[in-house]
Amino acid sequence: MESTGRLDVNHQLGLNDLPYIIRWEDSRCTRCGRCTSVCPVAAIEPGVYERRVVESTGATPLPTTVRKVSSCVKQSTDVMRRCIGCATCRNVCPNDAIAPTFNPANKFNWHANQGGEPYKRGGRRNDNNVSILDRIKFTRISMLTDPALDAGRHEFRVRTYLGRNLPPENLPLKVVGNDLVPDGTPFIPPVREIFPIRIGGMSVGALSPHMWEGLAMGVAYLNEVKGIPVVMCTGEGGMPPRLLKSPFLKYFILQIASGYFGWDEIVHAIPHMQCDPAAIEIKYGQGAKPGDGGLLMASKVLQNIAKIRGVPMFVDLASPPTHQTKYSIEEAVAKMITSMSMAWGFRVPVYPKISGTKTALAVLNNLARNPFAAALTIDGEDGGTGAAYNVSLDKMGHPIASNLRECYLNLVKIGKQNELPLFAAGGVGKRGNLAANAAALMMLGASGTDCGKYIMQAAAGCLGDEQNRCNICNTGKCPRGITTQDPKLFRRLDPDKVAQRVVDVFVSADKELKKIFAPLGRSTELPIGMSDGLSIDDKAVAERLEINYAC
Template identity: 30%
Template sequence: MSTMMGVLQVSLGVLIVMLVGGGLTYWYVQDITQKKHAILRNYPVIGHLRYFFEQLGEYFRQYFFLGDREEMPFNRATRGWVYRLAKNEGGVIGFGSTYDLHQPGALLFVNAGFPVLEEDQAPTPPLAIGEGYAAKPFVARSIVNISGMSYGALSRPAVLALSKGAAEAGCWMDTGEGGLAPAHIEGGADIIMQIGTAKYGVRDADGQLSDERLRELAAIDAVKAFEIKLSQGAKPGKGGVLPAAKVTPEIAAIRGIPVGVDSISPNRHRDVGNVNELLDMIVRVRTLTGKPVGIKTAIGGRRFLHELCEAILRRGLDTAPDFIAVDGGEGGSGAAPQALADHMALSIDEALPRVVDTLIEFGLRERVRVIAAGKLVTSARAAWALACGADFVNTARGFMFSLGCVQAMRCHQNTCPTGITTHNPKLQRGLVVEEKYLRVAQYARNMNREIDMIAHACGLRHAREFRREHVRRVQADGTSEAFNMLYPYPEPFDGKAGLF
């Protein structure tokens, strides 16, 4: 019996060796005869190690080789800051900061000789959006809010956790261009309904903007405002793309598109080709819904803004957007062509003061609220945006980190290891809504709290008192300059003839 077992084991071993040898031989012949890859043609079989290590390289660099302040798009120090806020562990460090105060672009706040005592501090007041122009203005309570991320690009558990967390923290949630999903409503958040270039969720059978659908959405109490998306920071001039694998029957029904087909939106609204048509659309949506209507756009220069403001002054303040969401060129929680992501549109560092200055010049700053977005995931960056003139800050990736995002860079592949951007049920299982929504809420609350803390250190009672003189930016020579010197406040338009 033992002899027979020995023979079987030897035979099995021989069979395994033959199979492995045959597989390697086939692999060798296939590599040496193929014509696409020079490495594999010259180094068959072992050449595959090059592609293997190249694929794993980004993960090894992230955890073993890059310093805390080196990685892009978000370094480990920044991600760790967000994780601590989301876990309610406090943004406290020991033995000093690794932030380089001499690096060009570094932000420094101007501390007051006598900071505001706790008993003299005032709560940061809410701000109304659309007051006096929309039948149902929206009173926004939080400075920090959830930027547009579409249902479909994000998983159902992720959207539900974000909505529940936003409701808990008192901030709003932007739907992104994918339409309003049941998970948005189920979570109880205040919702800004985004109207993207494909009109997902607000389109008729022909793909046009539907008055009936707008009225239906406006009747939902949770929907507080509408946002017409002209462009986003990651890919100005390019429409959104949702791969066919992510277009499930539920998502197709929400968007009003076929199941299992790539969802590709146009690179702009077909019915909006100039500023007058944009203002027409704003008036149409606000009249039909009775709710505030704004626009979201990346900024490439002053021309568009000047044309928009001139048109508003010609036509009347009631035609103006109730808010402008300024998306910096460094934005982008989803997939985007690298050519656009790397090189298109101004950074929020330059775009935000340009927008605010233009509104001041044309006397529209009090009429139009300004929302800033673009890697503003920390309280310091958000405080800088307020000092520049923003009323609110939106962040997408900050809230993704609060959900547990590890920056795997697989958002467009349906293989997100944390369940945030995938529709694979096995991967979604890792995102436990009842745990993660608390982290979303804690991140939002702690961001607001730290923004106020910075304001108090600057001698301000609350964060809405920030001005440009409260922040400095380090220049190429290592010295810092006050932001009000880099971007002086402009003189408002005096109403005299000759503007047009």
């Protein structure tokens, strides 16, 4: 016969083992049930407990001790239902009775691989240290030898080029009289003039309809009303058919990746397009999970997603880690760039995106020799993703700063730094400093930058952080309604408000960039490669990046 209360709990986890511990205040809780119903992972549930109460119920005071059963909010110690720290419970609590707190001594990593399945999640690298980009300072301040500019008064041109800029020696120009005129060469590579911060690829499917719509509306407003030519990448998965055939397509970069999702619809829509897309991005790698493929879970593949992607509903959509038809950069990648260029009559810039890697230079050198390669985007390890293995997120990848710098200096060596623009991504705005991080990358040599997580946080209040808060984008249970296809969840997100915040973000980034460039004495062109304006407080890093050391 077994006793009713066992003390042998060796195979159970306790709250102290979990990454977030719920603090619940009995005295403040009204038992309304909002927190338990809203929790995306069922980490909390209504429960009961027995407690000692002192009561006095008669006409005269006669305190009596009684034991009663009370209702409460209980936290599960099941590792699969662990609290993710999203704090949605706190958001909905009318009485501030509940909140998760981070437990730095947690043992989650030791228990996350239940059932033999490695831990998978969304989000970013769980590294809370200050990034190199955030340690870089702008130290060449124009003083008496060259007057600084006034960010609020002077005219600035914060624009960059997406596309292959012909070397001046090859410009199809001839002198007629005293004028330069085109010499009739039929092909000039297409180039777009854009704002130097782009919204990086996040797909319809990975994002909820409201989130994607909000981003798209914000981008259109920025272009059409504010005159800031921000472009946004679709990510892999196509885009809504009506938008494909709309005049707003020019603000979107269509991404093709290893699953080719959505491309049947895109190709069929080409004859009906009113304008060309901003560019085509061929995704070969993603900084957050280099060498790993994508997965859109079956539960996210609802009718609209299935239609856009041209697949049946409710099936897992796996993008392979690599393009299955590609085996060499010299031949196959060149063919893909040419094919995509050909689809739009060579009017659209086509460029690859790779994850940050030690081999980026080899890719770069090949692209430098390919006259149809319009740019190269390098996505560093601090990039984000909707779904990946934790080990890929945390341990795979290359920091963006030195990878970009090395590539830029290599282009300088061969004189092609303006011909093949580099775009840098991965960790831009990691700590909320979007413009400063973007400017640092530009001065290291990037023609522009991408942001993804930043825009999700700033425009839609994404809860994720570098302490593994939330990061359940892969489950389709995003408590903010950003990365879900569940109408109950995405209705929490107002697309108009997302659009408004997108506009806020870029209008303010435009101003902040000017605030950085003005004291550097730069306004006419972006200070691309102006490395003499940068410093860092670490000699080894300064040496590696070939910038100044300042302390």
